[in-house]
Amino acid sequence: MTKKSKIIQTSGTRKTAVARLSLKAGTGNIRINSVLLENYAPEMAKQKIEEVCIFGSHILPTCDIDIRVHGGGVIAQADAAKIAIGKALVEKDEKVKEKILAYDRQMLVADTRFKETAKPNCHGAARAKRQKSYRWVYQITWLIIWGKKMIIPIRCYSCGKPVAHLYEEYLEKVKSGKSKKQALDELGLERYCCRALFLGNIDAIDVTGKFKKF
Numbered sequence: 001m002t003k004k005s006k007i008i009q010t011s012g013t014r015k016t017a018v019a020r021l022s023l024k025a026g027t028g029n030i031r032i033n034s035v036l037l038e039n040y041a042p043e044m045a046k047q048k049i050e051e052v053c054i055f056g057s058h059i060l061p062t063c064d065i066d067i068r069v070h071g072g073g074v075i076a077q078a079d080a081a082k083i084a085i086g087k088a089l090v091e092k093d094e095k096v097k098e099k100i101l102a103y104d105r106q107m108l109v110a111d112t113r114f115k116e117t118a119k120p121n122c123h124g125a126a127r128a129k130r131q132k133s134y135r136w137v138y139q140i141t142w143l144i145i146w147g148k149k150m151i152i153p154i155r156c157y158s159c160g161k162p163v164a165h166l167y168e169e170y171l172e173k174v175k176s177g178k179s180k181k182q183a184l185d186e187l188g189l190e191r192y193c194c195r196a197l198f199l200g201n202i203d204a205i206d207v208t209g210k211f212k213k214f
């Protein structure tokens, strides 16, 4: 076997794209997944590969290159192919290495960066600010006692103070003749937000009670 007919095999990677190259004696055809480089699309990917070929202008016309590339996106595939070609050129001619490294290190050395993994609750973005919501707390923590038509959230919407367990006591106090204000004061509900919950609810019960009488 002469030196010319020796097959050179190299590989290149970028992100999840993997390119495997075989170089043998030929007439200057470069194929990527069976497609000639002249016809390779998109243009951006084609140019990336052609860029590295400039360094092999004295080698490539007497070679055929066949590249199999899979995984990743089109640009990552082109980068992977670029690295594979760069390595193959260096194997053919050691002097090319210096030139390529001086021009663009990425033509020989794989860029090991990957897409940053998305985090949960981030809608696919890697570093988006988490959006917190406590709405679900309110949605599932209604305390409903049938027969009394009582609908009180377990916690106050505004301040988060637990209030539902106080409601029955509040009703007792009101029924025994105390004013609503006095009942609320005795239960330790000072903030207006919590008071409003109770006041709104007792009014609703009064109304439904009136309807029942007739």
Ligand SMILES: [Zn+2]
Pocket: 156, 157, 158, 159, 160, 161, 191, 192, 193, 194, 195
């Ligand atoms: Zn409150």
